[in-house]
Amino acid sequence: MDAIRLENVTYTYGAGTPFEKRAVDGVTLGFEKGMLSGIMGHTGSGKSTLVSMLNGLCRPDSGRVLLGGEDIWADKKKLRSVRFRVGLVMQYPEYQLFDETVRADISFGPRNMGLEKGEIAERVSEAARFAGIGEELLDKSPFELSGGQKRRVAVAGVMAMRPEVLVLDEPAAGLDPAGRESILNGIREYCRATGATVIIVSHSMEDMAVYCDRIAVLAEGKLCMYGTREEIFAERQTLAGLGLGVPMITDIAYELRALGIELGGDIYTVEGVASSIRKLLAR
Numbered sequence: 001m002d003a004i005r006l007e008n009v010t011y012t013y014g015a016g017t018p019f020e021k022r023a024v025d026g027v028t029l030g031f032e033k034g035m036l037s038g039i040m041g042h043t044g045s046g047k048s049t050l051v052s053m054l055n056g057l058c059r060p061d062s063g064r065v066l067l068g069g070e071d072i073w074a075d076k077k078k079l080r081s082v083r084f085r086v087g088l089v090m091q092y093p094e095y096q097l098f099d100e101t102v103r104a105d106i107s108f109g110p111r112n113m114g115l116e117k118g119e120i121a122e123r124v125s126e127a128a129r130f131a132g133i134g135e136e137l138l139d140k141s142p143f144e145l146s147g148g149q150k151r152r153v154a155v156a157g158v159m160a161m162r163p164e165v166l167v168l169d170e171p172a173a174g175l176d177p178a179g180r181e182s183i184l185n186g187i188r189e190y191c192r193a194t195g196a197t198v199i200i201v202s203h204s205m206e207d208m209a210v211y212c213d214r215i216a217v218l219a220e221g222k223l224c225m226y227g228t229r230e231e232i233f234a235e236r237q238t239l240a241g242l243g244l245g246v247p248m249i250t251d252i253a254y255e256l257r258a259l260g261i262e263l264g265g266d267i268y269t270v271e272g273v274a275s276s277i278r279k280l281l282a283r
Contacts, residue, residue: 002030003197009063023049025221038212046221055086087163094150103138109161131156148179209268
């Protein structure tokens with residue numbers, strides 16, 4: 001069952017002007033409950049506009065956005081509750097931090113939900129744990145933290161609302177490899193522990209391969225491909241035609257196969273290819 005679904009949605013910037021641009025063009029796409037899904041595509045493919053529709057930041061020109069089977073635009077008075085149910089973390093969210101302490105910043109969303117102090121404290125602690133924020137940082141100013149720590153605080157602030165759907169637009173952009181792994185592992189753990197539906201937008205084929213159960217590929221505002229990581233990355237030539245690629249380790253695996261080395265199983269992650277090579281050596 002889809003937790004949230006887009007039905008034939010279209011969105012145009014600057015309609016009726018010389019700068020008119022169709023950002024999303026007739027996309028129908030559902031995200032299964034409890035699944036960690038990915039959206040990938042080149043800059044300008046419509047990814048950010050698409051996810052902005054999921055919690056009502058952008059209203060489609062046509063089509064519907066269904067949350068739990070109900071059109072989020074059917075009653076505008078309910079949009080505020082929709083934005084608590086669908087948490088959206090935009091690109092570089094650390095620039096939106098503003099409160100005096102990390103604890104206060106993370107608790108901003110739950111406070112606006114009108115929760116009791118005890119419930120807010122529990123949610124802050126839980127979200128900080130998922131985001132990899134130590135207790136020793138909670139009473140510091142967010143402006144004293146490193147860039148990666150600030151990113152975690154911003155992500156934790158949305159997690160603390162316990163949304164049914166968590167959408168993250170390039171959550172690991174600009175982070176070093178250790179920071180990327182840390183924040184994405186925390187997001188995956190959040191998905192598994194809470195049963196929330198998680199959607200990640202990313203340019204990184206490696207991140208898509210490691211963390212996502214299913215992947216959607218956009219190009220020029222249209223949905224070109226949707227399937228499991230195996231189904232998507234098996235279409236190497238199709239992806240190349242869209243100006244995209246496969247994970248670097250997958251390219252290496254294909255080259256090894258061309259040399260007659262029989263690699264099987266998971267060829268989409270470093271761990272999977274390493275496991276296949278160990279099995280060959282063991283023979």
